[in-house]
Amino acid sequence: MSELxxxxxxxxxxxxxxxxxxxxxxxxxxxxxxxxEPCPFCAGHEAETPPEVLAYRDGSTxxxxxxxxxxxxxxxxxxxxxxxxxxxxxxSPYHAMAGLGAxxxxxxxxxxxxxxxxxxxxxxxxxxxxYQERVxxxxxxxxxxxxxxxxxxxxAAGATLAHVHSQLLALPIVPSEVAQEWxxxxxxxxxxxxxxxxxxxxxxxxxxxxxxxxSAAFVGFCPFASxxxxxxxxxxxxxxxxxxxxxxxxxxxxxxxxxxxxxxLAGIVDASLNFILHSGPLKxxxxxxYHWHLEILPRITKIAGFELASGCYINTEAPEIAAxxxxxxxx
Amino acid sequence: MSELxxxxxxxxxxxxxxxxxxxxxxxxxxxxxxxxEPCPFCAGHEAETPPEVLAYRDGSTxxxxxxxxxxxxxxxxxxxxxxxxxxxxxxSPYHAMAGLGAxxxxxxxxxxxxxxxxxxxxxxxxxxxxYQERVxxxxxxxxxxxxxxxxxxxxAAGATLAHVHSQLLALPIVPSEVAQEWxxxxxxxxxxxxxxxxxxxxxxxxxxxxxxxxSAAFVGFCPFASxxxxxxxxxxxxxxxxxxxxxxxxxxxxxxxxxxxxxxLAGIVDASLNFILHSGPLKxxxxxxYHWHLEILPRITKIAGFELASGCYINTEAPEIAAxxxxxxxx
Numbered sequence: 001m002s003e004l005x006x007x008x009x010x011x012x013x014x015x016x017x018x019x020x021x022x023x024x025x026x027x028x029x030x031x032x033x034x035x036x037e038p039c040p041f042c043a044g045h046e047a048e049t050p051p052e053v054l055a056y057r058d059g060s061t062x063x064x065x066x067x068x069x070x071x072x073x074x075x076x077x078x079x080x081x082x083x084x085x086x087x088x089x090x091x092s093p094y095h096a097m098a099g100l101g102a103x104x105x106x107x108x109x110x111x112x113x114x115x116x117x118x119x120x121x122x123x124x125x126x127x128x129x130x131y132q133e134r135v136x137x138x139x140x141x142x143x144x145x146x147x148x149x150x151x152x153x154x155x156a157a158g159a160t161l162a163h164v165h166s167q168l169l170a171l172p173i174v175p176s177e178v179a180q181e182w183x184x185x186x187x188x189x190x191x192x193x194x195x196x197x198x199x200x201x202x203x204x205x206x207x208x209x210x211x212x213x214x215s216a217a218f219v220g221f222c223p224f225a226s227x228x229x230x231x232x233x234x235x236x237x238x239x240x241x242x243x244x245x246x247x248x249x250x251x252x253x254x255x256x257x258x259x260x261x262x263x264x265l266a267g268i269v270d271a272s273l274n275f276i277l278h279s280g281p282l283k284x285x286x287x288x289x290y291h292w293h294l295e296i297l298p299r300i301t302k303i304a305g306f307e308l309a310s311g312c313y314i315n316t317e318a319p320e321i322a323a324x325x326x327x328x329x330x331x
Numbered sequence: 332m333s334e335l336x337x338x339x340x341x342x343x344x345x346x347x348x349x350x351x352x353x354x355x356x357x358x359x360x361x362x363x364x365x366x367x368e369p370c371p372f373c374a375g376h377e378a379e380t381p382p383e384v385l386a387y388r389d390g391s392t393x394x395x396x397x398x399x400x401x402x403x404x405x406x407x408x409x410x411x412x413x414x415x416x417x418x419x420x421x422x423s424p425y426h427a428m429a430g431l432g433a434x435x436x437x438x439x440x441x442x443x444x445x446x447x448x449x450x451x452x453x454x455x456x457x458x459x460x461x462y463q464e465r466v467x468x469x470x471x472x473x474x475x476x477x478x479x480x481x482x483x484x485x486x487a488a489g490a491t492l493a494h495v496h497s498q499l500l501a502l503p504i505v506p507s508e509v510a511q512e513w514x515x516x517x518x519x520x521x522x523x524x525x526x527x528x529x530x531x532x533x534x535x536x537x538x539x540x541x542x543x544x545x546s547a548a549f550v551g552f553c554p555f556a557s558x559x560x561x562x563x564x565x566x567x568x569x570x571x572x573x574x575x576x577x578x579x580x581x582x583x584x585x586x587x588x589x590x591x592x593x594x595x596l597a598g599i600v601d602a603s604l605n606f607i608l609h610s611g612p613l614k615x616x617x618x619x620x621y622h623w624h625l626e627i628l629p630r631i632t633k634i635a636g637f638e639l640a641s642g643c644y645i646n647t648e649a650p651e652i653a654a655x656x657x658x659x660x661x662x
Contacts, residue, residue, distance in 0.1 A: 008531060009515045010515055148641050158632075274636035303634050306481050311342075311508035313343070314410045
């Protein structure tokens with residue numbers, strides 16, 4: 001069973017998950033992630049994953065059989081899992097608790113496709129809708145303080161299986177990256193009565209230099225302090241703390257914009273990438289001051305010693321240049 | 332010229348360093364770092380680097396010619412550099428300033444060796460002494476708020492040149508990782524009158540499960556909340572905020588322990604690694620509450636989407652198991 005441990009000095013949690021070292025490619029990080037097909041995520045191989053918790057199917061096909069377009073299953077090697085005892089273990093000066101959580105995999109295509117940029121608009125929309133449904137199914141559970149949705153695409157981004165997929169982790173804590181961002185947004189709102197991300201969007205939409213695309217409800221832009229070359233954030237114009245409250249027509253717009261961003265990126269470089277869906281903490285007071293958004297992080301440069309030592313990133317391409325490059329890609 | 336930019340929401344600085352994309356391997360991250368010799372860091376190729384700022388030489392050889400054991404040169408593609416104008420640019424809602432800093436490379440061997448674990452005790456001691464001398468030369472400069480020393484060894488750790496080397500960056504800011512750690516140490520001292528790292532060392536030395544090696548002045552241990560499998564920290568038993576005030580006999584002991592740790596690690600796995608020297612902020616009040624230490628971070632697992640989204644690491648090996656493995660290596 002895994003364990004959640006907190007660094008005794010800084011606000012950094014670690015999941016000690018011995019079980020995950022048993023994954024097929026976990027100990028061979030320099031070897032390419034599994035490119036062979038069929039793989040456990042391919043249609044016809046449903047028995048190789050835990051039973052599905054959600055699937056979108058055409059016609060009347062049975063659960064855990066072919067016929068699905070998007071399929072959500074518990075992670076076979078979960079970092080965190082359902083456990084009864086979540087007592088905090090205080091082994092002075094340390095704090096730890098049992099590795100409670102929910103860890104799911106969203107399989108984005110029944111065929112052995114390797115990149116979300118190759119999916120159709122409808123497929124991307126199905127994937128986002130699956131995220132929404134799973135968050136709605138989980139967010140009222142009193143055990144979960146935050147839900148993280150993320151994608152590892154390509155081995156440099158940490159993927160151990162190449163078949164296009166993303167992951168969801170429901171956590172019994174608010175992790176530091178979410179907490180810091182949310183605290184800053186609350187402090188700014190307390191001081192000014194405004195959302196800092198709304199102000200940033202206003203600035204970017206006037207400035208234009210870092211805008212990649214804009215639609216009725218969303219803006220895709222390269223953030224001012226981009227950590228990675230070609231980093232893109234997609235943000236809703238309307239202030240909203242939670243992704244999962246998104247309306248149906250906005251979900252479609254988001255799918256269009258996400259797919260556009262990924263295809264523009266793929267038009268410049270064939271890179272591994274992560275994306276992360278930043279949504280508000282679930283149970284905190286003042287959580288309404290969060291502003292959900294999606295961050296696309298191409299892993300073109302490495303996270304090296306300086307980044308780990310300082311928390312400061314070295315980015316070899318200014319976001320103004322990146323945005324221009326991304327705008328100029330012809331699709 | 333590069334630029335330091337602060338994320339408008341979280342405490343995260345980014346160095347926008349367009350120049351660095353011109354490095355030989357910078358845009359080919361999936362290609363192995365340069366393994367061929369001779370390389371620009373090899374003896375006889377001194378003209379391929381900027382002129383040295385420090386070298387330890389046997390006999391009376393000329394600067395920037397062969398005969399050196401350890402050689403320190405400015406980074407040819409610096410992330411930050413000496414500039415006159417450091418005015419903060421406030422382009423509301425953003426803050427940025429010119430990319431002021433000093434970026435140096437410590438070349439650890441005149442021969443084309445690829446790993447610090449292969450260096451002799453004397454070589455490791457020379458390297459640590461070079462760190463000390465360079466910090467002493469730089470730390471009184473009113474422009475530098477912190478000095479970060481780090482190593483990228485192997486391409487998964489971000490190395491673009493394979494020849495064994497480490498780097499030093501003097502910064503006009505206290506970056507978030509240093510600030511957070513130092514704020515926590517100050518808060519603990521204010522509340523209890525004690526250093527939290529001193530308490531942790533006491534606990535570890537009694538507990539023993541996570542100890543790798545112990546000498547008169549130092550402890551090498553796997554930290555309770557290790558981010559990476561086989562992560563090792565080396566910490567001085569004596570409370571001291573700054574690495575650069577280390578005594579000569581302690582420097583020798585530190586070299587012995589660092590080499591031991593690296594060799595034990597190499598006895599288990601042939602992995603890329605970073606190490607980072609955490610030393611106190613240079614100009615802050617209460618800086619005496621910092622406790623300097625060295626962190627060895629094997630890059631066996633990837634920093635993936637979950638880590639970037641949450642700041643929480645998934646570690647597939649408990650530090651108690653890692654420490655036992657490291658203790659059992661026969662050298």
